[in-house]
Amino acid sequence: MATEHSTTIVQPGRGRALLPARDAGVERIAKFFRALGDPTRLRLLEFLLDAEHTVSECVELVGLSQSRVSTHLACLTDCGYVAARREGRFTYYRVTDPRVAELVFLAHALAADNATALEACMRIAPSPESVVTSAASEGRRGRSPGVRGARS
Amino acid sequence: MATEHSTTIVQPGRGRALLPARDAGVERIAKFFRALGDPTRLRLLEFLLDAEHTVSECVELVGLSQSRVSTHLACLTDCGYVAARREGRFTYYRVTDPRVAELVFLAHALAADNATALEACMRIAPSPESVVTSAASEGRRGRSPGVRGARS
DNA sequence: TTGACATATCCGGATATCCGGATATTATCG
DNA sequence: CGATAATATCCGGATATCCGGATATGTCAA
Numbered sequence: 001m002a003t004e005h006s007t008t009i010v011q012p013g014r015g016r017a018l019l020p021a022r023d024a025g026v027e028r029i030a031k032f033f034r035a036l037g038d039p040t041r042l043r044l045l046e047f048l049l050d051a052e053h054t055v056s057e058c059v060e061l062v063g064l065s066q067s068r069v070s071t072h073l074a075c076l077t078d079c080g081y082v083a084a085r086r087e088g089r090f091t092y093y094r095v096t097d098p099r100v101a102e103l104v105f106l107a108h109a110l111a112a113d114n115a116t117a118l119e120a121c122m123r124i125a126p127s128p129e130s131v132v133t134s135a136a137s138e139g140r141r142g143r144s145p146g147v148r149g150a151r152s
Numbered sequence: 153m154a155t156e157h158s159t160t161i162v163q164p165g166r167g168r169a170l171l172p173a174r175d176a177g178v179e180r181i182a183k184f185f186r187a188l189g190d191p192t193r194l195r196l197l198e199f200l201l202d203a204e205h206t207v208s209e210c211v212e213l214v215g216l217s218q219s220r221v222s223t224h225l226a227c228l229t230d231c232g233y234v235a236a237r238r239e240g241r242f243t244y245y246r247v248t249d250p251r252v253a254e255l256v257f258l259a260h261a262l263a264a265d266n267a268t269a270l271e272a273c274m275r276i277a278p279s280p281e282s283v284v285t286s287a288a289s290e291g292r293r294g295r296s297p298g299v300r301g302a303r304s
Numbered sequence: 305t306t307g308a309c310a311t312a313t314c315c316g317g318a319t320a321t322c323c324g325g326a327t328a329t330t331a332t333c334g
Numbered sequence: 335c336g337a338t339a340a341t342a343t344c345c346g347g348a349t350a351t352c353c354g355g356a357t358a359t360g361t362c363a364a
Contacts, residue, residue: 026198027191027296028270029256032263034189034299035273038352039182046178055311065354070312072352075299078273080266089310089361099262104181106255111184113249114232118180121187121230144179144320144352147187147227190322207341217324222342224322241331241340296322296350 035079036107039144040064041072048082049101052094121147187231188259191296192216193224200234201253204246273299 036042040062047053047061059069073093076082081100085092095101111118188194192214199205199213211221225245228234233252237244247253263270 025260026195028267029259029263030189030191030194030296031273031299032259032270033185033194034296034351037182037186037189039179040352042182042185043178056309064352066311067313067355068353070310074312075273078269079299080262080269086311086360091311097262097265099258103255103258103262106251106258107181107184108177110232110249110251110255111181115180117230117232118184121183121227144182144186147183147231147321186321192322208339216322218341219325219343220323222340226342238330238341243341299351 032079035075035081036104038072040068041076042104044069044072045076045081045095045100046104048076048093049095049104052085052092054090054092056090058093184231187227187233188256190224192220193228194256196221196224197228197233197247197252198256200228200245201247201256204237204244206242206244208242210245 036045043062044058047058053061055066055070055073058073059066062069073082073084077084077093080097081095082093083096085094188197195214196210199210205213207218207222207225210225211218214221225234225236229236229245232249233247234245235248237246
């Protein structure tokens with residue numbers, strides 16, 4: 001059905017469903033939520049809710065490489081969660097829109113009421129080998145497991 | 153830096169930062185947001201905000217395989233966004249907590265005020281080959297590009 | 305101008321996450 | 335009981351996303 005090229009297009013628009021129209025908005029909101037789906041970014045955001053901070057301070061907080069933290073902050077900025085203010089060699093980041101705090105607060109409240117279920121939710125991405133993975137490696141990497149990876 | 157085994161542990165807890173404590177909560181909230189970071193799940197959630205629907209109806213809405221839709225709905229249920237009600241061979245899903253609508257509404261409002269920047273946000277995951285990828289393949293797959301994948 | 309500091313961007317490498325197809329499960333109907 | 339319908343779960347396969355290290359960019363001080 002149709003060729004659907006999209007040569008240089010950056011945003012494929014997923015596997016084309018029955019209602020292609022009005023879908024564009026959903027993709028945007030999803031991206032918006034995805035930005036907070038990473039523990040590090042969420043931590044940084046909460047850190048920037050209280051006060052203004054430099055990249056270095058953020059690096060010290062999360063303990064990741066400067067390059068990664070810088071990128072995470074750039075992402076939060078692009079998504080409109082925080083604002084960047086350059087002053088000399090430093091760049092100060094902070095949350096300016098009060099609705100951001102509302103969003104985070106609301107999520108905390110909702111998640112709190114479903115802590116147990118959420119904690120157990122492992123679906124959506126079972127992971128390649130999972131069982132007996134015994135990731136006894138040196139603790140390198142690690143990322144975040146995933147939303148409902150089901151296994152047992 | 154210690155051995156850090158975590159043999160059979162399912163939730164590694166990412167690369168251990170400077171403040172291991174209180175971090176557990178962040179991971180949970182991040183997972184909570186991640187659930188809405190997928191366009192399909194978000195679409196299903198908005199679909200279930202208005203009324204109760206069966207898996208089949210959801211499949212028809214998004215146009216993906218029944219197995220995938222079923223898993224997506226299970227994920228939303230686990231995360232506490234929707235409730236499932238079994239009646240005979242059918243399973244009816246729906247949003248019960250009014251705060252979910254608030255959360256979605258708030259996100260729409262915030263994202264709307266940053267539509268342009270958000271649309272351009274391609275960071276965090278540059279993608280392997282990107283340049284001149286000219287994904288002229290058969291349009292198979294597609295998923296969602298990503299939050300700020302930077303490329304030019 | 306040169307050197308040091310604070311950030312930003314680029315580059316492979318390692319996972320997490322998503323997808324469809326096959327199969328298992330549960331329930332209704334004849 | 336056997337067949338069919340509606341869901342749920344399992345399995346490889348394909349990407350998106352994250353990470354650290356190297357490098358580029360911009361700023362201030364001597």
